[in-house]
Amino acid sequence: MATIRDVANRAQVSTATVSAVINDSAYVSPELRSRVLAAISELNYTPSLAARSLKHGRSQLIALVVADLANPFFARLVWAAEAAVAAWGYSLVLFNSDEKPENERRILARIRMLSCDGIILVPVDVASTIPQRDSEGEPIPTVLFGRTVEGQPTDTITIDNVSAARQVTNYLMDLGHTRIGTICGPQHLSTGRERLDGMLQAMRARGLEPSPQHIRPGEFREDTAYSVARDLLLQPDPPTALYVANGVMALGVMRALADLGLKCPDDISIASTDTIPGIGALRPRLTRTEHPVVDMTNEALRLLVDRINRGVRIDPRNVVFQPSLVVGESCGPCRGQ
């Protein structure tokens, strides 16, 4: 690779002048400037980001750590984040913690090595701490995405999961359902907890209580949801409606229904919080909440870049987005009992 020195030699100027031309950081006479530009293009010169990074401690990298890259919800986040990161002039380094705390720790250490300027983190582990830039303790600017963890004073972007679950549950109850089951998420994740909470809140507000064997953990996974749904629906006293806590699991449930030969919404009503791309081709169309992933991502980057530039002087911010209910044909009135 050609270096700034090669350019300086060829243009008969100093490296300082070349640098000034590249960064517009000082006035350079038109004469010299054009010589420099000519040399740059003749040598096909590109400044080295590694050297720059070393000099003034900015790597131009933003790390995105997702909890499960195989989940289309996060795939969409990746898509949106790549665009936003590029728009702000950074590059995106992508990691997948695969819902494993030990991976998360390894990844955060790696991010520190890379001296990334900022982190967008879908946290897995309550205990894993944001890496410190310094032993005095200035942390790397970080935005938590989608999930909350206890006692981390960081910027956070979340969705109102309780509201989402309430909306869906109320919708089912409005149709007359009282025996509502759920395939819920892991209770160690805030999303899992909040969505179950929202459902329970909504039911209790109308004096209902789901039967304990109608509450099944589905781990936010398609295959788990598939078998849990089969199991749940084959039991003697199945629910008349099912609230599914996320999009991938909804897919698994629909697959289970098809395999069991159950008709939706005639035999059972299905609704979910969260969705996945491509679910629009399913018939019946799923009643669900849609979460504004793109807006959330853009906001996450706004917060992150702001903190990168202004440091710890600003207090942690917490932005909560609202989900919206999209009604399909997967839910019908409760027939008899």
Place this chain on the structure above:
Amino acid sequence: MATIRDVANRAQVSTATVSAVINDSAYVSPELRSRVLAAISELNYTPSLAARSLKHGRSQLIALVVADLANPFFARLVWAAEAAVAAWGYSLVLFNSDEKPENERRILARIRMLSCDGIILVPVDVASTIPQRDSEGEPIPTVLFGRTVEGQPTDTITIDNVSAARQVTNYLMDLGHTRIGTICGPQHLSTGRERLDGMLQAMRARGLEPSPQHIRPGEFREDTAYSVARDLLLQPDPPTALYVANGVMALGVMRALADLGLKCPDDISIASTDTIPGIGALRPRLTRTEHPVVDMTNEALRLLVDRINRGVRIDPRNVVFQPSLVVGESCGPCRGQ
């Protein structure tokens, strides 16, 4: 951040010794080694990758440039690539060219700045050249993924698209279909061309020729495929079977069928090359080819790392994977005409 000097001072040794401990690059007495390790953990020291990168020209970064991050096929590639890249000890920098040549050029320039050690590229533009590390012309190690471009002497991973399309078409013809239509991909992409070629080859081998108005470009996009399918199926003389060139478009077609009230396979048979995750929940199950994305990605990384280590001394390699036909219930025998 603590530096190697801080560690050296605290452990009362030279930076050379610290470096030797970190990299196991020379013998260090147990005494000093333990002092160094203690200092490292007390200061919470991590070596700076930027400085390392500057010194011996390896950034530990591998760039992945996909053509359309919103497409679940590529999302899957991203997932597999992240895992493979991490397994080889690198980190993944992700870019989305969004099928636009000018983006691709911008991205490749950026990759050069970052001095990435290697590139996995889903190429968009025939003309865009692999960036040169050097004005003498040693290129950055690159593997082209999924698509080929003319006259680039680089390693390539592809799928046998012609065979995929032939298999699907033969399957449809075996069911008795003769009026087969297709929603094909863009003809400026090798995947688009080869899949259409394969279909035409298969039909001509049996003395058939699709009617020109049954060959419709769908741009590999869900929404385009949706409207093209509507249009195609509403015309006076619709095909009895439809070959769709990729997974996302198949989703669009299924959605169009549902909206038109057409029954598959009774009213029309549908089959595709390529698939997308989650298509398993659709009923009827789609007859399609499956492409071994994970194997392809692992092989891509194997080739890439090999070339990073061995440079230009090895000739370009071209690995072609074979698709497999997965039969669902979306195709039926041709009824009368």
Place this chain on the structure above:
DNA sequence: TTTTCATGGCGAAACGATTAGCTGGAGTAT
């Protein structure tokens, strides 16, 4: 004419790691 001032451009010192080459003390052979 001399002094002051402004300023375009340059030289050289960082940034944090690696590594070639050197130093000096202990062990061995003569």
Place this chain on the structure above:
DNA sequence: ATACTCCAGCTAATCGTTTCGCCATGAAAA
């Protein structure tokens, strides 16, 4: 006792930038 070997550990140069401080030149002020 001298010379030689060996090797753990150190010093200092280097990678490619940015940037501080300086120099020299020419214009303006006295």
